[in-house]
Structures are given as C-alpha cells and as structure tokens.
Amino acid sequence: MEGKSMISESQPESAILLTKIKEFTRGLLVNLSNKHSPIILIDRFRNHCTLPDSICFCSSNLPCDKEVLTLCKETHVHRLDVMLRVLLIVQKLLQENKHSSKRDIYYMHPSVFLDQSVVDHAINDICVLMQCSRHNLNVVSAGNGLVMGWIRFVEGKKIFDCISSPNTAHPIPVYVEEIKDIVSVAQYILVVEKESVFHRLANDQFCNSNHCIVISGRGYPDIPTRRFLRLLVENLHIPAYCLVDCDPYGFDILTTYKFGSMQMAYDTKHLRVPEIYWLGAFPSDSEKYFVPKQCLLPLTAEDKRKIEAMLLRCYLQREVPQWRLELKMMLEKGVKFEIEALSVHALSFLTESYIPSKLHGQVNI
Amino acid sequence: MEFSSVQKLCLHLISSAYQRCRLSEQICRLSVGLTCSSSSDPSLKISISDTGLGSSLVEFQEMRFSFANVADNWDGMLSIKTTSISDSEIHNYQINLKESGSSRITKLPSDAKNGAKFSGSEVCLSTIVNPDLLLAEIHNLLEKMLILNIPNVAIQLVAEDSDVPESRYEEVFLANTCEQLPISTSSLEHLKSGLEDYVLKHGNNLSDHCTSCFTRREEVKVGSGVACSSENRLHTELVMEAVLAISNISTQNTTCFREYGDKTEVLYFKDFSPSTMSPSSMKALKSIDWKRYGLHLGRIVEQDGIALLEWENLPTDTHIDIVLHSYLKQYPTSETAKHITGIPAPRKRSQIDRSLVKRAIKFSLDDLKAKHFGDFLSSRALQIRNYAPDLAQTIAGLIFSSSDLNFQRECFSLLGLQSQDVGTEIMENSIMEKIVSVIEMNDKDPDKSKEIAPFLFEEDDHIQEELEVEFQENYLSPLDLDINMF
Amino acid sequence: MEFSSVQKLCLHLISSAYQRCRLSEQICRLSVGLTCSSSSDPSLKISISDTGLGSSLVEFQEMRFSFANVADNWDGMLSIKTTSISDSEIHNYQINLKESGSSRITKLPSDAKNGAKFSGSEVCLSTIVNPDLLLAEIHNLLEKMLILNIPNVAIQLVAEDSDVPESRYEEVFLANTCEQLPISTSSLEHLKSGLEDYVLKHGNNLSDHCTSCFTRREEVKVGSGVACSSENRLHTELVMEAVLAISNISTQNTTCFREYGDKTEVLYFKDFSPSTMSPSSMKALKSIDWKRYGLHLGRIVEQDGIALLEWENLPTDTHIDIVLHSYLKQYPTSETAKHITGIPAPRKRSQIDRSLVKRAIKFSLDDLKAKHFGDFLSSRALQIRNYAPDLAQTIAGLIFSSSDLNFQRECFSLLGLQSQDVGTEIMENSIMEKIVSVIEMNDKDPDKSKEIAPFLFEEDDHIQEELEVEFQENYLSPLDLDINMF
Amino acid sequence: MEDLRTSTLKFFTDQHLCYADIVPPAQVRARIEVSVLSFLKILNASNPAISDLPLIQRKLSNSRVNHSLLTELSYVFLSNSVSIRSLMRPNAGKAFVRVWKVMEMCYQILLQEKRVTQRELFYKLLCDSPHLFPSQKDVNRTIQDLVALLRCSRYSLGIMASSRGLIAGRLIMQEPGKEAVDCSVCGSSGHTISGDLSLLDKLILNTDARYIVVVEKHAIFQRLAEDRFFNQIPSILITAKGYPDMATRFLLHRISRAFPDLPILALVDWNPAGLAILCTFKFGSVGMGLESYRYACNVKWLGLRGHDLPMLPDQSFVPLKTKDLQIAQSLMSSKILQENYKEEVTLMVQSGRRAEIEALYFHGYDYLGKYIAKKIVQSDYI
Numbered sequence A: 001m002e003g004k005s006m007i008s009e010s011q012p013e014s015a016i017l018l019t020k021i022k023e024f025t026r027g028l029l030v031n032l033s034n035k036h037s038p039i040i041l042i043d044r045f046r047n048h049c050t051l052p053d054s055i056c057f058c059s060s061n062l063p064c065d066k067e068v069l070t071l072c073k074e075t076h077v078h079r080l081d082v083m084l085r086v087l088l089i090v091q092k093l094l095q096e097n098k099h100s101s102k103r104d105i106y107y108m109h110p111s112v113f114l115d116q117s118v119v120d121h122a123i124n125d126i127c128v129l130m131q132c133s134r135h136n137l138n139v140v141s142a143g144n145g146l147v148m149g150w151i152r153f154v155e156g157k158k159i160f161d162c163i164s165s166p167n168t169a170h171p172i173p174v175y176v177e178e179i180k181d182i183v184s185v186a187q188y189i190l191v192v193e194k195e196s197v198f199h200r201l202a203n204d205q206f207c208n209s210n211h212c213i214v215i216s217g218r219g220y221p222d223i224p225t226r227r228f229l230r231l232l233v234e235n236l237h238i239p240a241y242c243l244v245d246c247d248p249y250g251f252d253i254l255t256t257y258k259f260g261s262m263q264m265a266y267d268t269k270h271l272r273v274p275e276i277y278w279l280g281a282f283p284s285d286s287e288k289y290f291v292p293k294q295c296l297l298p299l300t301a302e303d304k305r306k307i308e309a310m311l312l313r314c315y316l317q318r319e320v321p322q323w324r325l326e327l328k329m330m331l332e333k334g335v336k337f338e339i340e341a342l343s344v345h346a347l348s349f350l351t352e353s354y355i356p357s358k359l360h361g362q363v364n365i
Numbered sequence B, C: 001m002e003f004s005s006v007q008k009l010c011l012h013l014i015s016s017a018y019q020r021c022r023l024s025e026q027i028c029r030l031s032v033g034l035t036c037s038s039s040s041d042p043s044l045k046i047s048i049s050d051t052g053l054g055s056s057l058v059e060f061q062e063m064r065f066s067f068a069n070v071a072d073n074w075d076g077m078l079s080i081k082t083t084s085i086s087d088s089e090i091h092n093y094q095i096n097l098k099e100s101g102s103s104r105i106t107k108l109p110s111d112a113k114n115g116a117k118f119s120g121s122e123v124c125l126s127t128i129v130n131p132d133l134l135l136a137e138i139h140n141l142l143e144k145m146l147i148l149n150i151p152n153v154a155i156q157l158v159a160e161d162s163d164v165p166e167s168r169y170e171e172v173f174l175a176n177t178c179e180q181l182p183i184s185t186s187s188l189e190h191l192k193s194g195l196e197d198y199v200l201k202h203g204n205n206l207s208d209h210c211t212s213c214f215t216r217r218e219e220v221k222v223g224s225g226v227a228c229s230s231e232n233r234l235h236t237e238l239v240m241e242a243v244l245a246i247s248n249i250s251t252q253n254t255t256c257f258r259e260y261g262d263k264t265e266v267l268y269f270k271d272f273s274p275s276t277m278s279p280s281s282m283k284a285l286k287s288i289d290w291k292r293y294g295l296h297l298g299r300i301v302e303q304d305g306i307a308l309l310e311w312e313n314l315p316t317d318t319h320i321d322i323v324l325h326s327y328l329k330q331y332p333t334s335e336t337a338k339h340i341t342g343i344p345a346p347r348k349r350s351q352i353d354r355s356l357v358k359r360a361i362k363f364s365l366d367d368l369k370a371k372h373f374g375d376f377l378s379s380r381a382l383q384i385r386n387y388a389p390d391l392a393q394t395i396a397g398l399i400f401s402s403s404d405l406n407f408q409r410e411c412f413s414l415l416g417l418q419s420q421d422v423g424t425e426i427m428e429n430s431i432m433e434k435i436v437s438v439i440e441m442n443d444k445d446p447d448k449s450k451e452i453a454p455f456l457f458e459e460d461d462h463i464q465e466e467l468e469v470e471f472q473e474n475y476l477s478p479l480d481l482d483i484n485m486f
Numbered sequence D: 001m002e003d004l005r006t007s008t009l010k011f012f013t014d015q016h017l018c019y020a021d022i023v024p025p026a027q028v029r030a031r032i033e034v035s036v037l038s039f040l041k042i043l044n045a046s047n048p049a050i051s052d053l054p055l056i057q058r059k060l061s062n063s064r065v066n067h068s069l070l071t072e073l074s075y076v077f078l079s080n081s082v083s084i085r086s087l088m089r090p091n092a093g094k095a096f097v098r099v100w101k102v103m104e105m106c107y108q109i110l111l112q113e114k115r116v117t118q119r120e121l122f123y124k125l126l127c128d129s130p131h132l133f134p135s136q137k138d139v140n141r142t143i144q145d146l147v148a149l150l151r152c153s154r155y156s157l158g159i160m161a162s163s164r165g166l167i168a169g170r171l172i173m174q175e176p177g178k179e180a181v182d183c184s185v186c187g188s189s190g191h192t193i194s195g196d197l198s199l200l201d202k203l204i205l206n207t208d209a210r211y212i213v214v215v216e217k218h219a220i221f222q223r224l225a226e227d228r229f230f231n232q233i234p235s236i237l238i239t240a241k242g243y244p245d246m247a248t249r250f251l252l253h254r255i256s257r258a259f260p261d262l263p264i265l266a267l268v269d270w271n272p273a274g275l276a277i278l279c280t281f282k283f284g285s286v287g288m289g290l291e292s293y294r295y296a297c298n299v300k301w302l303g304l305r306g307h308d309l310p311m312l313p314d315q316s317f318v319p320l321k322t323k324d325l326q327i328a329q330s331l332m333s334s335k336i337l338q339e340n341y342k343e344e345v346t347l348m349v350q351s352g353r354r355a356e357i358e359a360l361y362f363h364g365y366d367y368l369g370k371y372i373a374k375k376i377v378q379s380d381y382i
C-alpha cells in the first residue's frame, strides 16, 4: 500500500503499529471510494537459497521478491479476508494491550481460517506489511522454552531468580521485550536441543560446576526462546554453544538458532543468533567418544532427503563450511545418534566429560 | 428457388413484397388479401399487393414449383401487375410456374398510368387450400417480421368470404406500435425495439404487452451488438446483428408463459426474412464463453427447426430471448442480387457467420453487462463477490473498534457518510457496495485484469516448498515425543 | 513262510537255530559251516548246527520255496538231525522244499543217543552259490544279532575250501565281549550293552571298539525304555524295548565313520531277529515330540529297506543310534507258536506297535535326559536357558552394586559362598548354575512344571491369577489416551 | 535397614487397592534388595525355583470404579488381580529378564542419587542388552511392570518426570527453607509445576482462593493469567496443557487435600477429548497404572457445556472427526461417567459438531473471564 508512516520514534511500538493499521485501513477505503481495486504489495524474504554460487543476498535482510494482492483473484481475496480478520484481532489486542497466541486467533474463526497455517501465513504477511516483528502485534507463542543457570532478570513484575537455585528449570518468559535488569555471572550460554538433555544437566547439577546459562527450546525453538537467547547474547556478550542430536533434525534446529527459519525470514535479523557455535554432537563424535554401535541408528530415506536438501543451503557454504562438512559426513556415515547415546557409559558423561572437553578443547565450530 | 407448396410460395411472395417496400424507403403498404366465395367457387383468391419498388421479372424467372409433391389444387398461374416509379405504364404478366421454358411467361397488355408517379406490384393467384391454415401461417410470418421493426412498412392482412358479409377479418401490422422511433434509427435499434415488443408480449403469446409482468418497458434488460465481416471488397459487407433480452415472467398469471418454457428460442433472420439457423451459427452459440457473464449454457436442442438453448443456473422465472439478424449491408436491388460477386460463397459465409454470431452475441452480452451493472458477472467475480460481506464486516470492524475518533470520522467522510450516528450496518453496507462495485468493475474487462501479474518477479517454487515444510514451527522429532511427555 | 533264494533260507535257518539256543537258557553253541571243494564239486555244503532246544517239524512244514525266482542251483533238499533233551534218540529227516504234500518229508532212521542227555539240531544243504557273498550276509546277520547280546549263545562261523588247507576262515561271535553282564540281566540291559558295543565299533565298521573316539564306555550316552501292551490276556504281552545312544565320532580319523553319515539308522528287531521296520513304527517315529528333548527331526527316509532319521540341529560329529526290539514276552515254544490265540492279529499289532514305539522311545529319551543332566533340554528350556546369563549377571550386578554390606553378606550366604572375596564372575556363575539347574529340572518333567512357581513375594490368597501372553497388555481405556503422557 | 526390610515385606499385602506410592529412595532400594533376597532364597530352597513376578494388571478388566457417597469422589483403581511375569512361561522369559534388568538399572541410578529420562534409560539398556530392549516401547512397558512389582511410582524409581503443568493465582508455595513463591505475580506464563514429586510433596501451601480452575489449554490459561482473572474471582488456575501429567495431578491433589473446601472447576473444550481430559483429572486412568487413581480429585465441569453453545458463533463449530467419535464412544461405555456427562457426550455426537473454548473470544477477549465468573457465581457446574 502506498503511504508510508510518518511516525516519530518516541511513540511506543503499539501506537506506531496502530497508526500503521489505521493507515492501511484508510488506504483500503480510499481505494474503494475511488473505485480502484486495492493493490497490496507484500515483500517476500528468505534466509537462504540453493544457488550453487554464493552470489546471493540471502543474508542481506532485503526482500527477495514481492507478492501482489488484488481483488481480482479469488485466492488473493481469501488471503486478504484472512489478513483483515487477523488485523482486526491485532488492532483489538494492541488497543487493549492484550496478548494472544496464534492458536487463539485461529480458534476465533476456525471455519474461515480452515487451518492454523493459514493464520500463521496471515500473521507473517501482516508483519511484513507493517514492517514489524510478530511480538509487536501482541501475538505471542505459548512459551515452550526453559532456562536455568547463573542469571537473574525481571519480566514485568516477576523476578526470575535462577541464580538462587541454578539447577532449577524456569520457563522462558513470553514477553521478551519486557525483560529488564538482567544480572548474570555466566561465562557462556549452553543451548540444548531437547528438554531431556536439559533435565539431565539439571539433575547432574551442571550449573554448580559451570558458570553458565542453559537454555532449551524443546525441539524447534519458538520465537520467545530465540529472542531471549539473542537478548542474552547481545546484553551479556558471552559466547553461546549449541548441543543438538546428531541427526538431520538436530542440525536443522542448530541452523534455526544461527540463521533463523525460512518461515520467519522477514524477521530473521531479530531472531537469529549468528554468534552461536556448534558444540556437538558431531558425526565425528561417535568414534571419538566411543558411542556403542547399537546406539547408532541408520538414517532413513527421509533423513537422507532432508540432509541432501540442507547441504544445498547457501549459508552453509558461505558462512560455516565446516558445519557443512560435518553434515556431509553424517550422510556419508549413514548413521545418526542422539545426545543420550553419549551417556550410556556413565550418566554424568555429558556433564563431566563431553561438554568440558568440547569447551576447553575448543572443539566447537 | 423451388417451392413444394402453395403456402410456402405465398410466404415467399409476401416476403419479397416486404423487401420491395423496405427498400423503397418510403412509407409503403403491403396488403395481403384472401378472398373466397364459399357458395359458388371452392377456390381461394390470394392477392399480395405492395407500394414498394416495382418488381422485376428476374424474381419470378427463378421460381420453380415441384409438381410431384403438390396436390392438383393449383393451376400454377400467377398474375402480376407491376410498375416502378419511373415507368409510364403498369406492366401485366402471367406466369405459369408449372411450365418451363419461354412459354411460361406471357406478357399481357399494359395499363396506362396517366402520368401518375407511383410504384407498386400486385401478385394474384387462385388455389384450393384451407384458408384458415394459410391465414395462420401468414399471420405468424408477419408477426415475426414485426420483430425486424422496419418502420416504413405497414402491412394489412384481409380475409373474407364474399358470400358471408360478416366474415371479414382484417389486421394491420405496424412496426413500433408502442414506441415511436425516428425513421433514421439504425436497423439494430429497430431490432432491439422489435425484440422488446416480442418479449413484452411473451413471445407473441399475447396480442399486447403483458402489463402484469412489465410495468415499465425497462424491466426487460436488453443488450445488442453488431459484428461486421471485415472483408469489404466491392462495398458489400456481411453484418450480424444480435439482441439479447432478459425478462422475468410472473408465474402467477396463466397467460404469462413462453412457448418453450425456460429454454431460449433463438430467433434468426437472414436478409430481413425469418430463417432457420445455420449449423455454423449453432456452433457459434456453443462456443461462446457464457460463464464470463455468469451464464451456464447446458445444451442446444433443435425442435421444430428452431434452436433452443437450455440454461443450467437460470432462476426459474427468468427468460432469455435472443435474436440474430444476418444481412449484407449493401442489399442488392432485385435486379442485381444474383450477379454481384461480392456475395460470399455459401461455405465462406458460414465461416464468417460463425465468427460474426460469436462476436455479435459477445458484444450484446458486454452491452447488457455494461448497462446492468452488477448483473452478468463472471463466475469468478461472483465467487470473489462472496467475500465482500466478510471483507466489509472486517473493515467496518477495524474502523469501529478503533479507539481513534478522528480516524473514524475520517473514514466516515471517505465513505461519504455524513453523520457519526451511522451504525455498523450502514457502514458495512456502504463498504460492501464499494467492494462489490470494484469487483464488478474489474470483471467488466476480463482481459485487463490479467495485466497485473500476481508476482512482480519470477516465482521461486523451491522457496515456496520449503516454506511449507517449515510451517510447523515447533516440530518435534519422533524421538523427542516420549521423552518430553514423561 | 516262503523263500525266494537260498541265501534267505540260510539266514532264516540260522535265526531259527539262534532262537532255539536262546530259549534253552543254557550256554549253547551255534555253528555255521560253509564247506566247498573247489576242485571236485562246485556245490557248497552248508551246515547249521546248534545245541539249543530240539527243533520241531512244524518249523519246516510251513517253509516254501518259490521255484520261479530261483536259478536251478539247489535241489531243495534239507537234511535235518535233531534231538531234544528228553528224546532218547536223534531224529533224522529229509525235506524237499521243492515239493509239496506228504511226500516232501522223509523220516530217516534215527541215531541212538545212548543215554546221553543233550539236545541240538543240525540242518544241512548243498547248493551252488557264491560262498563269499553268502558268508558276508551271514556275517552281517550275526553281527546284528550280537546287538541283542543274548548271553547264552556263542556263535561260530566257519568257512573253508577243503581243497585249500590255508583257506579256513573262522569267527566266533560272543555277546558282551567287553562287559560281562550277569546272566540274570534283563533283555533290555543286554540290548543297551549290545547297542553300546555297536556304537563303539562305529556301527560295526570296526571289528573292535574305537579307542580314538571313546576312551571310556561312558562316553556313549545311552537311554533305554520299555513299553508293554496293556492287553495282557492269556499271559502274552507285547513288549517294545528301545535304546538310544548318542555318541561323538571324531572326524580326524578316517576309519571313524558311520555308514549313513549324520543320519540315524533305526535298528529294528522283531522277536529277537533283525527285521525291517513296519510302517506303523515309522509313523510312530514321526509323531514323537523330539523338540521336548532339544532334537529337531527333519524327515525319515528309507534306504536299502532301512529307516533313516535326518536331524536338523545336530552338531556335526554327533551321532544318534536307535534300536527297537518288539517281542512277545511269553515267546511261544516252537510247537505252539502259531496256535496261541493271544498273539495279536497283524493289524492290531501294528496299532499297538505304534503306541509302543512312541512310548518306548519317549521313555528312553527321558532316561537319557535324566542321566545326562542339562542335556536333551527342550527347545523351550534351551530358549529359557539363554536368559540365564543375563539374569545371573543382573542379579549379581544388583548385589555387587549395593552399598549395603549386610545385604551383600546375606546374599553370599544364601548362595553358599563363603568368603566375601568372591568376584563378580564367581557370583554370576553360581547364580547362573542355579538358575540353569532349575530350568533343567523343570524341563525334566514337563507336566510337573505346570505347577505354579512360587511368587517372588507372598500374595493374598484370593489372587485372580491371569496368565498373560506378553505384548497383549497395555490395553487402552477411553480415559487412557494419555498413557504416554506421564 | 533391617526393620525397613521387614516392614516392606508386607508393603502390598494389606491393600485392597493396589497403588504405587511415592517412596523414598532408601525404601525403594530396600524393596529391590528384598526382591533379590527373595529371589535367591527361592532359588536356593530345598525345592529350588525361579520365582514368578506378580504384577498388578494394568488392564481395564482389572479396573474398578469407586464411588464414594460421602465425598462425591469417584476414581478408577486397579484391583489386585495379578498378571505374572514368569521366566518359565513360553515367550515370556524376555519380559521377565527385562524387569530384572530395569530393576538393576534403577537400583544403580538410585544409588547414584540421580534421575534419568526414559530415553536415557533406553540407551543404557540398548547398549547393555540390545537383544532385550530393541525399542523405547520395551523400556516403557518394563518400567510399568517394575512399578507394578515394586508398587512405587516411576518417580521413586529414579526416572525423571518433567511436567508440562503451570499454576497461577492466589496460591503461595514455599519449599521449606526457601523463599515463598507467590503465584499471583508470575505474569501470564504462570509458574511451572516441577516434575520433582517429592519437592511438590514438601511444599507448604497457602491460599485465600475460593476456587480452583483447571484449564485444558495453555493459551486459555495464559489469557486468564494475563487478565489476572484470579483477582476478580479469588482462585487458583492450573493447566497441564492437555492430558494431565502426574506432577500436575499430584499438585492439584495436594492442593485439594490441603484446602478441601475449594471446588475444583474444569474449563475444557466442548468435544470428547476435552471431557476425557477432565475425566483424567477426575478419575485417573487405567493406563497410568498403579500411579493413577491416587490423585483423583472431585473435579466439576464448568464449561463448555451444551447450554453454552447458543452464544457461540456458528463459524466456530467444526465437524466431529473420527477420533472424536472414538473417544465419545469409549466415554459413553465407561462405567464411571455420570449421567449428565453422558448426556453431554450424546449431544456432541448428535450435533456432529465440536467447539473450542476460544470460540468465546467471539465476544471479545475479556468475555472469557466474564463467562467463567458468571458460571461460578451461578454455581453453574456439574
């Protein structure tokens, strides 16, 4: 839509957004009153491509493409319908200063939205249109992330005093923008893929002997987890290490932390943590750390397909060629293993041997 | 031209007389008289007289009568009187259609005009036929002719039994009984008006307009279009005029009915005479993209030599009438008709016909759509229009739920709504109307809407695919399931 | 009884003589002599003499010789000398087997015994046969007879060419050459011992025990069983004795081999004579539940009229020998043999046979299993036993990982282990041995193991025990969709 | 030690109901030691045998329903009919050895004073005896067996239980010797319920709430917490994000025991699964085995219920799916379900539609709170 906002920076984010929404609405009305079909341009972003030569601008945060929505095509009108409905909900949320989850929004018109993904798509469209992040819309994920360790911070009124019992799990707050007063004596951040590893570390009292912050996104990390991690990295200036399963999903989760996801590519600059290091488990670890043969599971056809697709991602070649080599090795070895496989010899192997050896031996990439 | 019955011959003679009238471009009269004398003579005297251009013998020379099929109820003799405006006398002929060769035409002594300036012809014959049947057929022909609505011809049909004084029947057929069009009006306009009358009379089922169905003439939605062949050698041009009329017939009144029910009878005229439709024109009807106008053509059936269109989604009381008229723009005078080279060969003409029918009907549909805004939308636009209430409701919601009063006021004024007392409904309706009108406008010119490509740049299929894969944001690997659950 | 060759007749005569010796229950001698005179006479003189009970003419009356099949190499004449202990003279007869009717037996003048108390018979015939082949067949028969191991019969086989002084061949067949059994020993014991000898000689492939394979007689594992028909009318009882021997044959020594390789030749005796196996007994062999003893019978093949069992999971150098002996407990004396009504009809006997074979072999297998603890476990027990190391290791692991010394001490003492210095291995082995022995013990008597084993803990009396097959559990109830949630 | 052992010898004989308790590690170890001794004794007896393992059946046929007239509390429990793991039974030897294997693993874990996840346990067992534990399923099943044998909860066996549960509202929880946690100042994310059952057991609870509201969904919980619903109607909010885990049920049970006067009201979707979730809180479930029914709470059904439907917009209904119908079917056939619950299920099936709690947002985001408040005030729950 035409007419960019002219809002001063001093206004709160929600006021800016409300104005943008109003402008959008006004634009629609102006067009309609002039008997013109509104034309809505939506930028399209991507965080990677599969161009073999590294002459791409995937890392530039610039849109790679534009979509045009008009009233002339039914699919467009449906998208617009969904977008407007979501926008209406968002406007209410912002005015009432409430928050809502994508799921909440879906359930408000399930028979129109048909599927959660339709709502997700519309939310992304709105973020792109309004040039904002999802949380600016007051649309939040139900937080899934966990944190523990040597950190204390405040979210709104709630004090997250992890330091007082550094081995106790706390939920990662959903309203990351409300986090303040971060106090930490941690030397690094450890991001683990899965909850079970997180609990393993908690159970091993990992944070007693290691001054660190442990975070888990429980699988693919949600937005609050990724924003929280980024916030910590930016504020504390300490390194972050990522410990994932040695399988294609683990690797994909790793890249999600570092490069962001394709779905949220428009907001990658706020979500990715380029500073993150890969701590493990590397495909090469299976020999180094004597993972028993029976714990190495063969890659499925689906796994192989996924790895082959990931190998093409431009950012791997460009920014982390070593990761790519390891990924290639996974494909060549034809096996995968989970973090738990490292602990078969001793329960505290992760805590006592693996992670320290990786950290101090600088065996991370 | 060969005739297999006296009836058909009569109809042809009437049609010819009509053309002579039409071409004279003066106010003319065409009289058809059927006279019998029930007590003395079993034969019926038929006289067809007109005040049009004088007729030429060429017209009659080509006529043949096929003996085999005809009961011996006619001697084959036509008496012809004719004079053109420039003639100083009235020529008299007698033609025996049952004979061939030079003996068939006998020139009789002429009558003097005594310097009078007039033209006209009279053809008479005497035959033993059922006068009532013949009268009905002639009546039907004249009524159809009326659709062409040629303004300068008045037709009088008289039938009487000279022995029964009260038996006299007389009817006058005049173009434009209801609406006076200026003489200079184009033939298409006349055709439109003629079809309108036809529709208003429920396809001539009534003698006059049906006042219970149509309080105003405008209730019949009419669209018209002309297509001309672009081959314009020798100043002859093939013209196809099409008129479409959409009307509603009340189902309450029993007199309000159409002969073919919901089906559309396609009235076809060729060279200003009613005609049966050519197969090529039928094909043309089939190939029209009716859906672009929200119409769903089912099949085309032929019944009594008439093409009937069956529709699929038409509301029950809605009726569509179509008339097509194909003629050469420079209609040859009777003298030269058969000799002009510019007349396309039959085969060629059928091809041209096909494209002309298609175009003429398309134009008339476009005309209809343009005149009746919001009707005849394409199926696509109709689908899109279904979203209008939702969109309007949401946009109204955006406005009403806004806490910014200035913004609201601005929106009201943009919508042309004066007071702030307007309720949601009024607002919604206003927005919806606008959305609908944009959708309808976009539909008017379907080619134009294609100009805006959905993507400004090439679409990247690969990216699209990956987007879908990644949509499950919080994907759990299968192995994670039972761990996280416990 | 019909014979188709002189050879078969000879074998029968030897067998009969053997029975007479056996039944005398005195130390007897059976001499078979083959004498030829290569230079003067082509015929071979065969003499079969025994010191057993005297023979009765009935034995010979039923003998027939089928002429058709036999080359004319024998005149059909048998000379018989016989006397029983109570006779005062020695009877001499001549029987022409080629004749029938009363003329076939000729009583010759008797010889006086002069008061001497002895019994015995001698049958002689003269025929033109290959002495070497006959000798081999007789040798074979006598060796087989030896398996019965009848202690009171000594057999002497002599063959010589009277024209060639060095040609004399003599062999003596004595029961129990290695092991002296008391005379009173049961026939089953004799059979066992006989089979043992047979096995130790690699199925008579060696003339003596194979010392390279067997340093001790006990290396052959032998099990035996007897089954009797329960129908005991008239004091005749059908007895089936079975002996099974399992041995290992060294594959290094080339002389150590068995004629039928891995297959088991089932030696079959009927009424103390080698016999071919009846189909009913074959069926019985098939129907035995070998798996209960860890044996997997493949198929039964017949080769040279001998039943051979093929095994599926037998170690390569292990060999199984089976001997079956079916006889009537009160073996009729020759005089009454055919007239006793208590002998089951052939059809009946085959039915009885079948069940007797099954039972006798089952008993012998049970015997074998009982004597050789831990061997011949059922497949099921073998499967279960596979779990023993895991289980032992686990329980030892539990004990050793405990930090509670009292608990450990208590465990040691329960296991009968004295010192606490015992290592994991000793502990594991001790537990494993015990587990294995319970498994083996339970397997001995499959019926007994159905008794409910004690529970690990005492339970309420009103336990509704439900036997459950693994993997059918985890039934989901409506409210249980969350089963994995915890 | 000695007296512990003798006492544990009878740890199940005096019960008509069979349940797995939360047992301190020392006692679990003692139970395991008793098991070993008992095994060895029987193995070494004059008539030696390998003792069978008596396990409480985790089958519907062994479940009983208890309706208590006094407390209105109903629950599902497992009666003491036993299924047997025997080494000697055909095809059952593996399951028998598995029980011992897992017992050994758990014993060692308890000695190390650690906890493991079931996945870790799987890997350890896979590495140790791959032939016995080819899949996670085998481990999970065997753990259930062990629970049924030793009659102690999985948690007591040293197996880590992570909880999905959240709590918010007018509740103050205090771990002895630690700072109290006020659940009313925990933002919209609420306070996580720890999976550490013994910690939950030790909590000192304090409340001025009048109601406990059990919420099926995380998002609804978040909304109510953000709106600070518990300040409008003094209440405690609790959610397990779907089907409840043990820890959430345990804590709810603890709170309801500590404050027996607080009605427990459930807010679930109007679909069979919603009711099934409610029922799991209310009655327990057979599949959860011996650990299940102890934490049954007298939960009442607040909404959504049939008579709430007219206020929902048409578009928020979606047709029932096959899975819904399956759940409905089994709910209908359940012995425990009270009549007015069954009527609701019938209504769902007849209408062929389902609706989610979020449908109430049609009337605005704040409507949800009003709706609950109105229902509570009118005692509109069953």
Ligand SMILES: [Mg+2]
Residues within 6 Å of the ligand: A193, A194, A245, A247, A249, A250, B477, B479, B480
């Ligand atoms: Mg994983």
Ligand SMILES: [Mg+2]
Residues within 6 Å of the ligand: D216, D269, D273, D274
């Ligand atoms: Mg639900």
